[in-house]
Amino acid sequence: MIERGMIFNGEMVRAILDGRKTQTRRPVKFPVHDKNLGCELAGNELAGELSAGNYLNSAFGKQGDRIWVRETWARYNIDQDSHDMAYRATPPAGWPEGGRWRPSIHMPRWASRILLEITNIGVQRIHSISQNDAAREGLMRLPATGRYCINQGDQYFGGASHDAREVFSWLWQSIYGEESWNANPWVWVIEFKRVEGGAA
Template identity: 55%
Template sequence: MTERGMIFNSEMVRAILDGRKTQTRRPIKFPFKDRNLGCELSGNELAGELSARNYLNSPFGKPGDRIWVRETFQGPLFDFDQMDAYCKDSTPFEKAQFCVYKADGKPAPEFFDADDNLHCCWRPSIHMPRWASRITLEITDVRVERLNAITESDAEAEGITYTGFGDLLVDGYRYLWKSIYGDDSWQVNPWVWVIEFKRIGGDGHATD
């Protein structure tokens, strides 16, 4: 089993926490080279590999591997009278329980650093270390397909609910995709990784 970090925005995190999101789609970056042979692979070739359950070239791993969610956060945060203890040994404070998360809807926290300077800010998800992650996912499937192949049930599994942008959940997902990747990104219809997952608890078992 392998663990990898993956960035999710606040909207996606809320959908995972609510139990609404069990899929995510990420663009495939071409040219894509085979890990063994070094030759370039097309989208069709990647799709064929994964449909045959050959996960060698999957950057996200295979079913049974895990993803730890990287989200916008701040931490570790603690009482100022604990600063000396933190400066001597930060390890006991490097836990998710000492962090706050933007997806929870709270304002950016205020805190003092070791030099008594006041700060009020979030830390970007790209800078989240493993210890600060509060959500772990287990991959249940990985496949490759064209973006526009998404179905209504897929859009629901992506966490889309009523959208206000049309009668279909796919319409809501299209709006979300364009908000992340640009107005022309949907029409291009790129090849994407489709990762299906379930959330697991600290004991390694699936959550309800």
């Protein structure tokens, strides 16, 4: 079993904590070199290998490997023997407005509070996402209307739809840009469950 760190933004951290997010998609960085043959793999070849159970060329490991979540964080109340941790996605009561946050890229393993176990991994084109999988990317479903949104309150600004795939496309574009969505890139599809073992 291997552990790797992975960055999640505040919205997605809250979705993991709420149990709404059980999948993440990340762009495949080409070229992917086959570790057996030394040749370059196309997206459909990589997808075929993973579906056949060959995870040698997987950038994120295999079933049973773990991901520790990297998020924006801070240490405070520091003295010689102890300190408290704060996380921007869920700041503690009374956290000062101008409190100093550390970027998620600089979060060490010992500061991570969320540990995920990979339950499945694959590769697909981003436009191939299903309605169900789009919802499992952490979307919020509004109880009154059944529409999906990324954050509570988005519905008041035109940011809600009955089509989970449409809302997921907005989420993708907010992170990677509209041109990325339009290019329909190959993506890693990582399914996971939360497990005990977050360090903080």
